[in-house]
Amino acid sequence: MALLEIHDLHTSYGAIKALRGISFQVGQGQVVSLIGANGAGKSTTLNTISGLLKPTSGRIIFDGENITGWRADRVAAAGLIQVPEGRQIIATMTVMENLLIGAYRRQGKADATLDEIFQRFKRLYERRHQKAGSLSGGEQQMLAVGRALMAQPRLLMLDEPSMGLAPLLVNEVFNLISSIKSQGIPILLVEQNARKALQIADYAYVLERGAVVRDGNAAQLRQDTDIIAAYLG
Ligand SMILES: Nc1ncnc2c1ncn2[C@@H]1O[C@H](COP(=O)(O)OP(=O)(O)O)[C@@H](O)[C@H]1O
Ligand SMILES: [Mg+2]
Numbered sequence: 001m002a003l004l005e006i007h008d009l010h011t012s013y014g015a016i017k018a019l020r021g022i023s024f025q026v027g028q029g030q031v032v033s034l035i036g037a038n039g040a041g042k043s044t045t046l047n048t049i050s051g052l053l054k055p056t057s058g059r060i061i062f063d064g065e066n067i068t069g070w071r072a073d074r075v076a077a078a079g080l081i082q083v084p085e086g087r088q089i090i091a092t093m094t095v096m097e098n099l100l101i102g103a104y105r106r107q108g109k110a111d112a113t114l115d116e117i118f119q120r121f122k123r124l125y126e127r128r129h130q131k132a133g134s135l136s137g138g139e140q141q142m143l144a145v146g147r148a149l150m151a152q153p154r155l156l157m158l159d160e161p162s163m164g165l166a167p168l169l170v171n172e173v174f175n176l177i178s179s180i181k182s183q184g185i186p187i188l189l190v191e192q193n194a195r196k197a198l199q200i201a202d203y204a205y206v207l208e209r210g211a212v213v214r215d216g217n218a219a220q221l222r223q224d225t226d227i228i229a230a231y232l233g
Contacts, residue, residue: 033197055068156188
């Protein structure tokens, strides 16, 4: 049984059917990517899994438990942690305060993790007393990921972590994802940058208009002429 199983998920915004029966899985230790054009339903999928949106039907099974319809705080407490699109760090709080928010459920147990995060992100350590709003776009993305790691995720969901970043920073973000993967934390990665996503993922699903239209090993999809034409051209 996979760590996360999505079965025939439907989610609507009023009359707009954003997800039309999506199914996929994330196994232990895997990086699974959802790729697709703007508007395909990637964020809606993550937001439904994390409990920010309620599905109209379908099932979300996490570690054998049916979590469909759970509130977002309960989903997060179960270890499914999302880094939302656009990062959403708190600009007026310091870097350190933003990180500690990620650990608010783990009262008194955050210090070791905070040390680890600062080891990993030297630049965040140097800027720990600065307001998060003063960080560069790349540093804010590091902070958003660092905050998620403070919660000690059992599965990390990243929504377009490379969006809006300069190419050099895009590489840095993907290096970071690699290092999280090598720690054994499973990742559900949503990306418009299909080329990068397919380099790092084990398995990928292609979304179009709220449905999965293709799936396969990332290495195979990278060689696929249809995928190359549509997403890697
Ligand atoms: N808050 C919203 N209200 C109405 N429609 C929305 C809302 N958010 C997304 N949608 C629609 O749902 C579909 C999927 O959007 P989204 O999940 O954001 O796509 P992606 O993340 O792949 O770009 C799109 O047609 C989009 O216009
Ligand atoms: Mg999106």
